[in-house]
Amino acid sequence: QVQPVESGGGLVQAGGSLRLSCAASTRTFSRYAMGWFRQAPGNEREFVARISCYSTTDYADSVKGRFTISRDNAKNTVYLQMNSLEPDDTAVYYCAVRMACGGSLTPNEYDFWGQGTQVTVSS
Numbered sequence: 001q002v003q004p005v006e007s008g009g010g011l012v013q014a015g016g017s018l019r020l021s022c023a024a025s026t027r028t029f030s031r032y033a034m035g036w037f038r039q040a041p042g043n044e045r046e047f048v049a050r051i052s053c054y055s056t057t058d059y060a061d062s063v064k065g066r067f068t069i070s071r072d073n074a075k076n077t078v079y080l081q082m083n084s085l086e087p088d089d090t091a092v093y094y095c096a097v098r099m100a101c102g103g104s105l106t107p108n109e110y111d112f113w114g115q116g117t118q119v120t121v122s123s
Contacts, residue, residue: 002026002112004095009117012085016121020080022095022114030073033103035110036080038091038119045094049080050103058103062088085121092116 008020022034036048049059049069057069068081078095096110104110 002097002099004097004112004114006093006095006114006117009093009119011120011122014086014121014123016085017081017083018085018119020082020093020095020117020119022078022080024076024078024095024097024112026076026097029076031099031101033098033100034069034071034078035096035098035103036069036078037094037096037107038089039094039116040091043091045107047105047107048093050105051078052103053101058105082119085119087121087123089119090121091119093119 004022004024006022033052035050037045038048039045047060051057051069051071066084071078094116095114097112098110
């Protein structure tokens with residue numbers, strides 16, 4: 001059982017930055033793809049970013065150029081650096097583990113999920 005734990009959410013003004021962290025309790029972290037998703041009230045959970053076990057990355061069009069996903073295998077941690085935040089980025093952000101090397105854009109293809117961390121961007 002892998003339990004990802006997110007941290008780093010909070011309240012920020014538009015144009016500001018936040019860095020989310022997600023620590024996963026597994027010795028084989030380096031073998032797995034990781035993803036970040038978000039869910040705003042009344043909306044479905046949507047893909048934000050993914051990183052493969054080889055550290056190849058992919059982003060939703062809405063965050064491309066503003067968000068950066070990275071991983072530190074020595075710390076079993078994945079990060080989401082969020083810059084130039086906009087009010088539309090307001091959501092609960094979830095970290096997910098996919099027990100495969102390649103990431104996915106589809107939530108159903110991830111195996112373990114964190115509890116989520118709230119990000120609120122004020123205008």
